[in-house]
Amino acid sequence: SQKIEQNSEALNIQEGKTATLTCNYTNYSPAYLQWYRQDPGRGPVFLLLIRENEKEKRKERLKVTFDTTLKQSLFHITASQPADSATYLCALDIRNYGGSQGNLIFGKGTKLSVKP
Amino acid sequence: EAEVAQSPRYKITEKSQAVAFWCDPISGHATLYWYRQILGQGPELLVQFQDESVVDDSQLPKDRFSAERLKGVDSTLKIQPAELGDSAMYLCASSLSSGQTYEQYFGPGTRLTVT
Numbered sequence: 001s002q003k004i005e006q007n008s009e010a011l012n013i014q015e016g017k018t019a020t021l022t023c024n025y026t027n028y029s030p031a032y033l034q035w036y037r038q039d040p041g042r043g044p045v046f047l048l049l050i051r052e053n054e055k056e057k058r059k060e061r062l063k064v065t066f067d068t069t070l071k072q073s074l075f076h077i078t079a080s081q082p083a084d085s086a087t088y089l090c091a092l093d094i095r096n097y098g099g100s101q102g103n104l105i106f107g108k109g110t111k112l113s114v115k116p
Numbered sequence: 117e118a119e120v121a122q123s124p125r126y127k128i129t130e131k132s133q134a135v136a137f138w139c140d141p142i143s144g145h146a147t148l149y150w151y152r153q154i155l156g157q158g159p160e161l162l163v164q165f166q167d168e169s170v171v172d173d174s175q176l177p178k179d180r181f182s183a184e185r186l187k188g189v190d191s192t193l194k195i196q197p198a199e200l201g202d203s204a205m206y207l208c209a210s211s212l213s214s215g216q217t218y219e220q221y222f223g224p225g226t227r228l229t230v231t
Binding site: 004009032034036041042043044045046049089091093102103104105106107108109 | 120147149156157158159160161164172207209211213218219220221222223224225227
């Protein structure tokens with residue numbers, strides 16, 4: 001069955017450092033992968049999408065990589081700030097595994113805390 | 117900026133009662149999703165609509181849950197009867213159905229507590 005793992009439940013870093021979050025998956029060949037941010041008590045907010053034929057995607061201080069051989073995506077936040085503290089979710093498209101177009105499977109998320 | 121609207125934000129109900137949640141997606145978004153999120157977990161898809169048609173309800177517990185999107189715009193998710201294990205955040209999301217990308221826009225969610 002499909003399985004997604006986000007490497008740790010919590011990550012604590014110092015302000016100004018680069019945060020690196022990991023998303024690993026098995027039994028998939030997703031067409032794309034997405035990252036979302038979720039604050040407590042609120043719905044997830046879309047951040048970035050990366051397709052299977054893309055190695056890297058950037059948006060301001062965010063960078064996502066996608067290694068389909070390792071079945072892994074890395075999510076980086078450079079020059080992290082306390083305001084970046086939130087839970088970050090990775091999600092995989094499952095259209096190739098019986099899902100409809102647009103269907104996603106989400107990981108459990110990694111809670112990032114950036115200390116001043 | 118357009119947003120997905122959900123109501124109510126919070127709902128407390130007793131087990132065996134009926135409960136309903138409402139969602140209004142972003143205008144023009146043909147695809148609508150209902151998710152359930154248990155604390156500490158990622159969202160899990162319950163049902164997906166394309167316009168007014170259900171395209172995936174394989175994870176919807178159909179003995180007690182129902183969902184409709186009659187005019188292809190807003191949607192209602194119902195639970196009858198509610199059980200203690202239904203306590204969770206219920207999230208609605210919408211997305212454009214055209215093109216290659218399917219980023220989803222989530223509403224604020226409805227926090228359900230079943231007592």
